[in-house]
Amino acid sequence: MEITVKLFAMFRIGRFAAETKRYEPGATPGDIVSELRIPEKEVGIVMVNSRHAKLDQRLFDGDTLALFQLLGGG
């Protein structure tokens, strides 16, 4: 299945801003986070098709996954 992955903030560095890639059916955002070697503790919001999502939820063909980096400064 094809998933469009969008990365935000520093997650783009050495990776990409947006790419459509093939994944095995049943893949989850968590699978893609580990495939991209993004440390889970740096992940803020996970969004699928413009809505807040969980790392273990199942993705479907044509979904768009967006990963935001955690911010804590003030």
Place this chain on the structure above:
Amino acid sequence: MELRQFLQTSAVGDLVPWAVQTDAAKRYDLTVAEVEEAILEQGLMPARYQRNRQTIAAGMQLRLFRSRVVVIGSGGLGGYIIEELARLGVGHLVVVDPDVFEEHNLNRQILSSPLHLGMPKVDVAAARVREINPAVTITPLKVSFSTANGREILEGADAVVDGLDSITSRRELVTLCREMAIPLVHGAIGGWYGQVATQLPGDDISPNIFGLQPESKGVEAQLGNPSFTPATVASLQVAETCKVLLGEGESLRHRVLFVNLLNMEFEEVRMDSALG
């Protein structure tokens, strides 16, 4: 002559100049804050707020004047938040921060200057507010916000603004605001990036914005913060706070706004209302 009549006859149109406001305070042995309330109650406007109109009419200005906003943190975000709330005319501000100004604050913190190094941030904030808008009552608290002292600090607040600098303390603030049913305007920054969200009573934004693991760490530790990121995010937070206090417009409830100043992208994430 009664105060009411004095104000009415001294007003220029419906505007009361600052000189009249201070003169009235002397004549009637009142504070400038008390005179300001009397002006607004009469449907007049202190002249300093004339450019708030048509955005904020006299009735709304009175509502802002009677509002109490607690700003947690007086650093990068907090400094701008305090400055803007005071100029807006929010009548009661409480500012909470345990720190003194250090040299590494000078690149971005609006209240810092070489003269202020070593001085408590909340004392500088209080002096600044008294200088720019003496009708605002400011309470500086040189303490570290925590679950232990938070209830007392937030008591009576109409809104709370987050200018904290760690995810752990933000979790505590979000929880306490939820328990006390006080609106909270969250903001956080790191490098070129920032985020804003509003939690109203009944909501819980914590599952959405504080990461997936308890030891989650923000990107600001690597990136630092340049001057424009706190200014941008703080201004968005004050706009949210103003709307929350006035019940105007549409807030970032059930939404998080992500700001990317490097690529100039503003991205909105919609939250399930069940999740806040």
